[in-house]
Amino acid sequence: MLFLQNILRVLGLTCLMVFTFQAVANDEGLSWDKRVVHGELANGFRYYLFDSRQEKDAPKGLTLANLVVLSGAIDEEENQLGVAHMVEHMVFHESDGLPHGVRKAFTDLGLKQGRDFNAMTNSENTRYMVNLKNTTAEQLNAVLGIYQQIAFHAKIKASSLDKERLIIQEEWRGKLSHRSRVNDEKKALLRVGSLYPERPVIGTQETIKNTQASELRHFYQDWYAPNNMALVIYAPVDSVELEKQIKRTFGSEPKRVLPKRHPKDPLLDTDLKMGQLTDSGSKVNRVALLYRFKNEHANTDESRRDGLIDYMTRNLLTDQIRRQRDVLPDHVRVLSSTKGSVSPNVDILGFSVNVDEGYHALGLETLIQELERIKAHGFYQQDFDQVYQKVEKVAERNKDASKSRGTIWSVKMVDAVTSDKILHDPKESNDRLLQLVKTISLKDVNARLKQWLSSPDRILYTQAVGGKNIDIGMPESVTAIFDEMRSRPLGALEKEKTVATKVLPETAKNGSVSLISRNTELGVSNWSLSNGDQLTLLDPSVLAERYQIDPLETDTKTFFTAVSAAGYNVKNGSTWAEQIAVQMADATGIYGWTDEEFQQWRKENSVFLSSKQKAQSLAYRGAIENDDLATLLGVYRANQVTPNIDKDVYDSIMASLKRSAGVDVVRPIEMFSRRLAQARFEQSQTALALSDLTPLSLEKLNQVRHKQVALPVQYFMVSRLPEKQVTNLAAAYLANIPRDTASYDQSSYETAPVIQQAGQAIVDVSLNTEPKAEYRLYAYQAVPWSPIAAVQLTYLGERLEAQLKQRLRSEVQGVYSVRVGLDLNKETNRAELKIQYSSSPERLDDLAEMTKKALTELPKMITEEWVDEIHKAFADVEQNRLEKDFDGTLVHRLELSETLYGDARYLDEMDELASGLTVVKLKAFAETLNFNDRVIGLYRPLD
Template sequence: MRIIKNIVAAIALIICGNFAIAQNNHTSLLPADSAYRTGKLENGLTYYIRKAANPAGRAEFFIVHNVGSLQEEDNQRGLAHFLEHMAFNGTKNFPGKKLLNYFGSIGVKFGANINAYTSMERTVYNISAVPVQREVVLDSALLALHDWSHYISCEPAEIEAERGVVREEWRRGDDARTRMNKGIMKFQQTGSRFAERDVIGLPEIINTFSRQTLIDYYHKWYHPGLQAVIVVGDIDPDVIEKKIRARFSSIPKAVNPAKRENYTIPDNKEPIVGYFTDPETKAVSVRVTVKIPNLSQEEMQTRKAIYDEVIRNTFLEMFKVRCQVAQESQDSMFRGAVPVFGKLSYASQTFTTTALPYSAKTIFKSLRGLIEEFERVRMYGFSKEEFDQAIVRVKKGADQNYLRNRKPENRDYVSFAVDHFTRQYPIVKPEDYHKISSEYIKSITHEDVNASLPVILSDNNRVIIFSVPESDKKYLPSQEEIYKMIEEVKSSDLDRFTPVGEKKLTIRKDLPGGKILTERAVSSKELSIKHEKQLDSATEWTLSNGARVIWKEEGATKKYVSMRAFRKGGYMLPYDAKQIKIAESFLSMYTINGFNRLEMQKLGGSKSISVKPSLGYRNVEFTGSYTLKDSVEFWNLLYSYFTAVTADENQIANFKNQLLKNLNTPKGENSIFIDSVSSLKFISQPMKSKLTKEDIAAINSASLTTMYNNLFAGADGFTFVFSGPIPASKAKELIVKYIGSLEKGATVAEKQLAHKEPVKRKGEVSLRYKAKNMLSSKASVGRIYFGEVPYNAQSNMYSKFIAYILRDRYMKSIREEKGGTYHVGVTNDIMKYPNEQVEFSVDFDTDPALVDELLVIVQQEIDNFVKNGPTEKEMKEISLYLQKVYQDRKEEILWPAIIANSIKGEVSLQDTEKVFLPKVKADDIKKFAKKIFTSGNRMTFVFEPEKK
């Protein structure tokens, strides 16, 4: 075996040499999207302009600053982000809140349409979905970008007011997941400037910096030489270019500007090992990251950029399968492994595989499992058989990605320009990108992928990271143990990987078929469809086995047939709720027509077919789709989901082990709080029964298969809805053959069904939970109001207005005036079951010391709304905003979902609510709010750390 490994290593060197030579074939430049107009003013400012009309009548206005947290001095930590906040609190031409007030008055809303973000490397401001019909609006948007370039006021009073907001934004991220993720990210960037900076900054600096320190950063780094203005939309590029030159040329050019340094992340020869624990987390994982060098700026402009992506995607498909096979094996070292490619800012690409151990006790074993899979690939490479299977999935993914993105929206074109300016990424039209990637997909070989292995799975530049609860750190191996294990694996005789063969679906040619009892044409009227787009005509059949089928033919441009099938049942059926819950959890693990979970995933990857069962409180359902070339496979698969479902013993064993692990894992404070909230919120929770060890022990193949058949088998009572580019006359023979051949089955009579949705507790409910052993410094607050209203589009529209208005009012009173939180979320949820009612939820994070004071403000705003209703200004702004949203919405009409939901009585209220927009009156909203907020149904839930 040692000899073989030496030969493989030698071959790898030869291949690597050939790989390097082969790169010369990829040096031609990528075709640039010529629709962009670019230029640079004498002061150094760059601009990008592109005409686009998706959506029509709108434009995007962006200004990009090619600076971020990396440019901060030690006494400026967090000021790049703080300056971003100040841009919305007063500029030369828009003092105070005039910028937000003006754009709000034309339906361009702060948060949704006006926003900004700061990263390590760049700061980006945007005014989006701007109506372009009036020239004054275009001028105002450009004036705002102009002020953000050089004229942010940074008034002392506004700085003081914003400290609290930014402080609360920092507090918002003070939780176990964010702390650990930040720590891991910094650790991966060990030895670099990236590890020394954090966008949100340090609280001690945010609380104390002087205005001059902020101005120093501002004037040093915000100058035209590091800025780009981007305008994309339904505009005249000639007009916009003249306006940009006239507006921005007067901004002074920087004198002796500071040099913007491109920082790097140092290489490491031995793996860097990091250990991350937190008393608040229950998550256990180990990950291995390989840092991969970026292409040079010159190479990024060539076909090599696309070639490398195709190689990576193909590698990833093959490595995913290996991880899945290892996971499914009887002696598996982990219960899951997820490989992904990523980036560490602009400095490095990465390949990371994260393993999920069965428990913290086996975390070292899980790491060994990952290293073995790494080394197995390094020793032998991938086989042609693996490659042949993977390249089919890569092609399918590329084609689907192109279909999704072939018509970019205005904002997508902006993103291309942002990355071009800050990272020198090429701007390539989707059709050109797809054409080139398709050429490479057709031409690459498994040897090409194997030639990339010395880079993707390099021995150098590895980072190994363990994440466990604080209580489990005793199971973490030492660095010496890890190094020793890696060397053991490298010198061991690992078996070659045996590819999982491509199984073929059993094609049933002997099906007896069924009989059609009735056939008729149906439309929106017959099916009670309430949707702005009317169903002109579809065909409905009833079959002899009790099935009902509706077929909607769509144009030839439709590339696939889609399906929704449903039947009353689910948790309403008269079976033990625990057994239904077990079957639901096992749904993805059932064996279908001899195909286990992994084989089903491979089938779905190579064929354009899908069938997926699901169940809810009131129904069982199937969703599915297929392209015409895979029609036979789809119909056989659908038939199999009704007739050939079994439970594999190996899957059952893994499933039971995971259930036992979940049962034995002590609950964290968050989980206890959530359970407590649920118990208080609902008086009736028929589905809440928990599994016991005895329940888990009793799970077997027979019980799982029986419950699946109880839930899904048999055609009687099922309604199947299809749409696609096939006329009903041709679809008819498929329906008769496959659905008609299903047995009728024993359908539980409707009178035996029982609703089991949880019922809310009325009146005043409250819980203030003091969490023990918490590092977090924040309290999470939730306030719920609910009341009974008709389940219709009008109620939905009223509740939407109330949520938008309250959100804006809380932003002013709680965020801006009190500095009490970064964000107050107000959501509205209108529901039909078990009772028709609407629920409003007000949620925010804050300093525990401010909870009571802020809850008083929450109620004061509610009381004021009930007493006085919305203002004329609020009504106008929300109406304009929603009108713009409806105009811009490009909703794909999914007839199977629309028809199925209409028959079930689960109509999407958003489909019809916009007809009520012109009819909404302030007084109607006031009455609606009074009905809800004076009903006496109020719940308050607070989760906060126990005082030490």
């Protein structure tokens, strides 16, 4: 992800990279999509309803109910920092009609916080979300009643606030990190001139501790008004009846006069503002330049036309920036751009380059030169013609894509409400766009480009490794560089390269395949290939009939997996070489082709083959339409038959690795993680060093790659194609791949699992520069892998997490969030447990003791009620998995079964997966889990 895209994501900005012109502010010409029932009560309360039964593929019984309060942190006064967020927490406590609290009312409905109900606050709004899995009229009415209490009847008692402060404080503490510090610096730069940097959503440590309940009640009375709210519901219910219930529930609260809102848009000026990101944890050298400008929407076709011009200009600019990377000087790289919104009516266009240490000035000069070059020359006509055709294709495609959105309806409705826009009928809006695009020319797009790049409100900032101070001059000297570049006769822009159309290399003489065994009841057959590889083939239609799974229109793909023992954790040799060789081979694509040629071929043929290397295995996976299976097998074959690494790929990746390894910045949390890894795995070095890279020449890595592909391979295919057709393709593309390990030292193939060492250890360090402590636990226990045990451990982990949250958060307010992972590792036959949370430094040791005690009480956490709940939940998940992705599920389970058992028995026992989810069996299993082999990490602030 490019740097500036990360900036915009952090700030909650709306990227314009996706072509979605279905919402235009206050548009009177295009109405709301008729499938959405919407209205406004007499008191100003608005509602937007979608009956999911309108779509045949909608999740059955699912309701997504959102109560949106159109106020957030930007509406706070100077003495109210964090109040909007604190109110969001407090409305879950007592209310007029729910003296025991809103949270209890939700849980009494069988809902779980985090999973079924939650809330969030940002700068502009506050949102409450409820999910009902099996909707009934009674449940939905109950949710509406609870929402009414949240909206109008919260008590916000001082005694409850004092308890909640501790949780909010831990939420604030949990966000403290290098990343948050840098993001805050970026936010202050990008939104300078507005209130956003001065209104942190979560507040400050001081305001969380000291803000009085009366201030929260004041904000609540000001902004939690019916005329400042909207209800958005996606549900399988009659919208007319739901409308009546909404009127009964929310219609009696009187409309109120809202306070005057603070301006959201920054004040733009003609100054070049300069800044620097100074966090000492920085690992990159960068120069960024950003332009800010007005972009207001109106209710006219002219506004929609402007939106189209923006979209076309942005697309052309992205492509041109990519091409200009080819002419960057040494020490400057990764020229990138992005566009987004910093506020409702102000957009930002940003550019950046990465540089080597000591070359920020060159990076700045290069960045300005390339921007002035693009501005002076404008885009090429042939490029405009292509983006014009893209607009037409996307508009036509959008008409059909919106016919079945599923739960995306909820997302789109909420987005329209929070941005004060209209969700148009896609056919009407896209037909209108198709008419408007005919009025747009290259001249219009180039004019918009010049308008953007002539915006006087600009922000320039630098970032350096370790937060070092960088001097790139004053605004006057930067302006002089702009003037100098404008006076130069800058060369023409780079043109799109002509990319040759490639075809896969022809296969050699076919190999052969022979049947080893067959299981007709499961539809599984095992085959031996003439090169020593083996193929396990599954016809899913056999099991579909057995499990009564109806075929879908999308069941037209073949799933392919190829697994070898080419893991990275070799006993003799470089583990880094094994990993880098695979990375470079993937980047090479097909040896002898350029990257552009391979990417074009892959896009045209819709072929995507991914690799995943583990300590003791290397797997390639892909799925493709049945008619194109030969193409997928062909690209895999080319990868194996010609496993050479392209020199340009080698040079590029090796340079990047050396730059990363050469950065001498080690963040405190990284030091903590390294010490934990050393305690767990007895590894003295866990980070890549320059000394690891020095011996890795292209010749050496090619040798490693050739050694890897010489290993025999086990193939798994799930396909509804005729068996003979699949085996013929295997003979043509797979059976003739050379496999010859005899040419290599057999000891070079020996690998070892990466496993935590036996015993107990505590890593207790005081390194954190923030007022935050962290607890981590890594433990394991030997458990033979089985599908039933894997399911049991998954749910036991969820139960442990829920109970730890209850004890550490709700009962003692010691943490904000707890993360627990409990999985059965099939490679190591170990149940592996991970627990992680942050807390105040003063409470870390007490919370660690509570965690230790909770682990011993896992069997007591298993109750009849909980087991009934997870049994039903698993049945729903499994049924949905099989109905929606039967073939994809089978390929995963087939691979597991054949690898671990040597046969396909897992497929024969899928209907027994829930048999382990009983109180007796879960308790008995939990009794065996002591996790005596453990490493505990305690990360404290600096002394």
